[in-house]
Amino acid sequence: MAQIILLWLLAAAVAAALLMWLAGERGRPLLPSTWRFFRAGGRLHGYIYGRWTRQYVDMLLSRLPPNEKATRWLSDHHHGKLLTHAHAHAILAAGHDVPLQDLEQVIPYPVARNLVLKSPPEVAAYECACRHARKNHCQPTQVCIVIGQPFVDFIVEHHPGASRRLTQAEALQLLDDEHQRGHLHSAWFKDAMLNRFYAICNCCKCCCGGVQAMRDRGVPMMTSSGYVAELHPDLCGQCGACVEACPFNALSMDNSHPALDWDKCLGCGVCEVKCPNRAVALVRDERKGIPLDVRALA
DSSP states (O other), X not given: OHHHHHHHHHHHHHHHHHHHHHHHHTTOOOOHHHHHHHHTTXXXXXXXXXXXXXXXXXXXXXXXXXXXXXXXXXHHXXXXXXXXXXXXXXXXXXXXXXXXXXXXXXXXXXXXXXXXXXXXXXXEEEOOHHHHTSSSOOXXXXXXXXXXXXXXXXXXXXXXXTEEEEOHHHHHHHHHHXXXXXXXXXXXXXXXXXXXXEEEXXXXXXXXXXXXXXXXXXXXXXXXXXXXXXXXGGGOOOOOHHHHHOTTOOEEEETXXXXXXXXTOXXXXXXXXXXXXXXXXXXXXXXXXXXXXXXXXX
């Protein structure tokens, strides 16, 4: 399977290189953001991912078989960190440049590196490739938040109809709207995207490829927010809303009351926002790792 993936990527890389060469040969220079991406150290794999995101994600969701080699490839190249709503809000609301150091402690993957979040952060909304890969997908679809350069310019220039620049206020509103819909926030790192944090995804349990890989195939590509759900049975109305909303099947009903599977809970906070009786709350749990809180890590 690994060989099939490599062959697909090689074929895509050759096609991309040919298209780039033809563009230059025919007097159509590459877009400025493409040059900036490669000058910043971007790889052809990253160009393919950013240029043909929908096709790339569709390939992973529909053609990647459930075997150990494919699982290892996914977890080695795509890494997500769950964010509480407050921590996602803090990233977008930064009022000054935020240097983040020793991210390996927060994101236990080899691609995590030091970085600086500029203030106010340059952001763009981008169509969610995971939602578009589903026949009956959730709405809205333009909910991925691309952060920082050269990624914002690259996405906006290459996908003018599927992306738009956001002001800081617009980005925060998008985040709040997705939170109220019961969608989880996650920060994404990718080796092909300059070994750094490049996006906040706002994921639904039914469409997200990362959630599906974690929940259904046990692919370790998303790490906990550092928090865990705490249940308050005395406040529970026994409606089951939290069980239905949980993306990772960490909640179940036990004698008409919700029960938590601690190992499955990643601290996304969806159950908290969906509970009408405030019978669920996120609490810090050191066993779940260090939160990606820019206010504390700067």
